[in-house]
Amino acid sequence: MNNVIVVAGSCGMLGQNAFIENRDTGHAYNVTVVERNQAGVDTWEVTYEYRVGAGAKFPLGCTELAGSPPGKRSFTVAGEARL
Numbered sequence: 001m002n003n004v005i006v007v008a009g010s011c012g013m014l015g016q017n018a019f020i021e022n023r024d025t026g027h028a029y030n031v032t033v034v035e036r037n038q039a040g041v042d043t044w045e046v047t048y049e050y051r052v053g054a055g056a057k058f059p060l061g062c063t064e065l066a067g068s069p070p071g072k073r074s075f076t077v078a079g080e081a082r083l
Contacts, residue, residue: 001077001080002022002023002024002027002029002080002082003020003021003022003023003024003029003031003052003077003080004020004021004023004077005018005019005020005021005033005060005075005076005077006018006019006020006021006057007019007063011062011063011064012062012064012066013064013070014064015062015063015064015072016062016063016064017059017061017062017063018059018060018061018062018063018075019057019058019059019060020033020050020052020057020058020060020075020077021056021057022052022053022054022055022056022057022058023055024054024055024082025054025055026054026055027054027082027083028051028052028053028054028056028082028083029051029052029080029081029082029083030049030050030051030080030081030083031049031050031051031052031058031077031079031080032047032048032049032077032078032079032080033047033048033049033050033060033075033076033077033078034046034047034075034076034078035047035048035060035073035074035075036073036074036075036076037065037071037072037073038071038072038073039065039067039069039070039071039072040069040071042071047078051083060075061073063075
C-alpha cells in the first residue's frame with residue numbers, strides 16, 4: 001500500500017491527530033478508509049473514500065471522540081486505487 005494512516009500530535013485530552021499519508025509522490029489515489037468507533041458499550045464502523053493527492057497528507061480527525069461517554073476511534077486503509 002502506498003497510503004498509510006499516520007498519527008501525530010495531540011487533540012482532545014488523550015487523542016492524536018490521524019492522517020492518510022500518500023507515500024507515492026508521483027500519483028494521486030482514491031483511498032478507502034474504515035473508521036472504527038467505540039463509546040461506552042457501543043461500537044460502530046463507517047467506510048469513507050477520499051482522494052489523496054500525490055505525496056499529500058489528508059486529515060481524518062482526532063482518535064478521541066468527545067461526548068458522554070467519551071470514546072475512541074481508529075482508522076484503517078481498506079483499499080486504494082491509483083488515479
